[in-house]
Amino acid sequence: MSSTDITDPGTTPLTPLRLREVTVPNRLWMSPMAQYAAGQDGRPTDWHLVHYGARAVGGVGLVMVESNAVGPLHRTTSADLGIWNEDQAAAHRRLTSFIAGRGAVPAVQLLAAGRKGSHRLPWHGAGQNGPVGVADGGWELIGPSAVPFGDLSVPREATPADLDEVVEAFAHAARTAHLAGYEVVEIHAAHGYLLHQFLSPLANHRTDEYGGSLQNRMRLPLDVARAVRAAFPPEKPVFVRVTATDWAEGGITLDEATMFAKELAGVGIDLLDVTSGVLVRDREARPPQREGVNVDFADALGKASGLAVAPVGQIGGLALAREVIGSGRADAVLIGRALLRDPYLALRVRSGDPAAWPAQYHRALRQRTRPLMHTARTHTSGMTVTNENTADREVRRTHDTTIRYTVSGPDTGPKLVLIHGWGCDRTDFDAITRALPPHCRVVAVDLAEHGESRSARDVWTMEEFAEDVAAVLAAESVRDCVVVGHSLGGAVAVEVGRRLPGTVSQVAALDALHYLGLFPTQDPRDSDAFVRAFREDFAGATRGLVEGGSPKGTDPALKDAYFAKMVAVRQPAGIRSIEGLVHWDMDAALAGTAPPVTVFAVRSILAQEAVDRYGDRIRIVPVDLGSHHFHVESPEGTAELLAGLLPG
Structure with missing residues (x-):
């Protein structure tokens, strides 16, 4: 089992969090958000260095680099980052070195897209709803069943051999992430991607050992979790992004998510990144627009499984982060779009502490006549x-x-x-x-x-x-x-x-x-x-x-x-x-x-x-x-x- 600090009521966002042998300096973390800016063969570019580097400079405790495909056929788009070969690992080292050099923990999310793959960039044509066929440079998709996501291509029902390849691809990606200098890996088992597809009866119509009962539907995600945990160094933590509910009738419920969380605890997973929805395209199945929409889910899954938890989704302000962490409902928070708007959001908790800001920026703290940063x-x-x-x-x-x-x-x-x-x-x-x-x-x-x-x-x-x-x-x-x-x-x-x-x-x-x-x-x-x-x-x-x-x-x-x-x-x-x-x-x-x-x-x-x-x-x-x-x-x-x- 992992060695993890216990979050007590009264803990603040600035309290360090120890997970195995990795200590994260604070509990305000950057959520992974796809940039669709990869270079040749899925390698990070200068965009990624500046994008993630700015948030590390901006004071977050952990920088979770966006979803990295575990293989070329597991991408969402041709511009996805990848982490399946050593050339990619070498390019990632530019990111991990800079992030760590600013005192943040470099982390990376691992992804197999499944039926949500081979689509256009969000700003091209129909975007994420626009399929790219094999004849146009796309690739064949696999899924638990031949059920498409919206207007995307119909996936081929995955064979047992396909699933063995998926498990090994995740394990290999975890080993490659270690070579690249990442201190944490996260398995993406939510937001409608392959592992989530197997978990949800809305996408999984199989009748073999991978479908039907919850135990069967959990089989592939748990196999992946075991393989990644075994492949990643024991002193480094492994997270899993899980969905608490599909927000759709017949989909995953909180009770099922709780059982999955308990199984993940038994595998040796260290933290649950808790989200919900996005399995299907129905507007009614989207998470409601509510601040901190997944906080209560995270609290419930953490209490049931004994694992550390970090909610993500609609966490846009420091006040909510303080309340959630201070009340003990979560061990950390993952902040997404608010950090796109303000890379220095996390430093605003420490506006009165010049030592927290880069020395290169101290002149702005000394010479301002009106407040630029606020507590x-x-x-x-x-x-x-x-x-x-x-x-x-x-x-x-x-x-x-x-x-x-x-x-x-x-x-x-x-x-x-x-x-x-x-x-x-x-x-x-x-x-x-x-x-x-x-x-x-x-x-x-x-x-x-x-x-x-x-x-x-x-x-x-x-x-x-x-x-x-x-x-x-x-x-x-x-x-x-x-x-x-x-x-x-x-x-x-x-x-x-x-x-x-x-x-x-x-x-x-x-x-x-x-x-x-x-x-x-x-x-x-x-x-x-x-x-x-x-x-x-x-x-x-x-x-x-x-x-x-x-x-x-x-x-x-x-x-x-x-x-x-x-x-x-x-x-x-x-x-x-x-x-x-x-x-x-x-x-x-x-x-x-x-x-x-x-x-x-x-x-x-x-x-x-x-x-x-x-x-x-x-x-x-x-x-x-x-x-x-x-x-x-x-x-x-x-x-x-x-x-x-x-x-x-």
């Missing part, structure tokens, strides 16, 4: 507060809509409300907020199904987005403010001004409203064609938006970064909100909006036709601060523009 605490109301004047909050509306937003600055100062653009989120305004005069009160809002806000509604119009913002203003008792929106957020800002003329003193749009092919109501045929382009080739249409908002000479890396963020917008809200924008009656909205409207437009993109059409109704100010996303590229310059709109 989070929790009010009795449950909101997460990062300093005396900054708080992450939420307001709940109908249709299971929860809008997350951040307020900062003194409550007595002039109010500025910031609304991001399509496919973006409120963190785009972080640098602007820091650059604004310190007496400003800033409210930055995540629109529904963007950033951390969630909604199950069916209406995605500019008017409905404006109601979300209005709910935030009501919750904050805002009586006088300037509302600013970027891109689609500019349309929302106009609608907020139309709805709340007594509250909104001015409306400002950042490179919005002047695009005549997007904002004013289009001919129905043109608008239908515009939306159809997104439905048929979402990635291509999104790329078109990025290119259209990028003046000549824009850094390609910036364009790629904007594209990667926008193409990941949650669906179906992404397409539906584009549809809502092209059907928005901007002329009627402007006519009904009492507050003055100012547009800060990129000079080289601004068309004279737009000036001629709207110059008498809105104040159009050409700017030379960058591309369509100039507020991200030039936050100080943008802050100066916005400060000029504030009273006093």
Whole structure:
């Protein structure tokens, strides 16, 4: 059995955790998230070095490198990382050396895709729902049964020989991971991949010793667990990512997950990475949008099995991590998208400890005039507060809509409300907020199904987005403010001004409203064609938006970064909100909006036709601060523009 510290109530996220002979310096860990950026033969690239290195510098205790295929036929895409040969191991050593050099523990997740393999990259065509056939460079899939995942290729029912190969491939990958310098390996037995497929009766229809009863369905995952445990050095821990429920009738239940967890404990597994869902494509089978959705599952599986546990999924803030770890419900937390947004999230627990930050960054700690890093605490109301004047909050509306937003600055100062653009989120305004005069009160809002806000509604119009913002203003008792929106957020800002003329003193749009092919109501045929382009080739249409908002000479890396963020917008809200924008009656909205409207437009993109059409109704100010996303590229310059709109 493993030697593992026991987590007592009162433990903090900064308490080290010992697993066998490996001590993880803290309990805030990076979750594995596929980057689809592998080089030739599945080797890590400079992207991976920078991506994972930044989070190691950013203070996480353990960096779990994304799923690595255990063989070429076990990949999800042609851009997956792999860990089946020595050349790959040599390339991985660049990652493990840097991660360990920053004091974090390098870990890697091992994967066999099964029926969820051989698909397109998420931003190409139909993405993860787009199969790549053998004739087009794909590969044959295996599964427990000949049952496909959604629109992907039908897998071949795996033979006993296939399953023997799978077990050996995992064992070989574990040995290769050790050679590569990884201190932890994790077996991926969740999220609808091969081992999960065998566990769930929804994908496993076999009648032999690998199907039917739970004991039979556990056979392959347990064989893999035994093989990996035997192949990996005994002083190093082995994790398993497990699913607590399929969120679908007839699928895995918590009771079955509990039995599986107990079996894994008997094999010598050290920690369960607890998640749920994603076995089938049905929308109803997705995990609910709820903060810390898998925390209670982790608590239950840990108590039943005696294993250390770390939940993953919708853990977006340090306050929740503190509560979960401090209460003893989990031994650590795995943080995903929040670390994509903020690589230094874990260091914000230690903002008062310069020794925790790289020496190269100390000048930022000494010379700041406004807080750049904040120590989070929790009010009795449950909101997460990062300093005396900054708080992450939420307001709940109908249709299971929860809008997350951040307020900062003194409550007595002039109010500025910031609304991001399509496919973006409120963190785009972080640098602007820091650059604004310190007496400003800033409210930055995540629109529904963007950033951390969630909604199950069916209406995605500019008017409905404006109601979300209005709910935030009501919750904050805002009586006088300037509302600013970027891109689609500019349309929302106009609608907020139309709805709340007594509250909104001015409306400002950042490179919005002047695009005549997007904002004013289009001919129905043109608008239908515009939306159809997104439905048929979402990635291509999104790329078109990025290119259209990028003046000549824009850094390609910036364009790629904007594209990667926008193409990941949650669906179906992404397409539906584009549809809502092209059907928005901007002329009627402007006519009904009492507050003055100012547009800060990129000079080289601004068309004279737009000036001629709207110059008498809105104040159009050409700017030379960058591309369509100039507020991200030039936050100080943008802050100066916005400060000029504030009273006093």
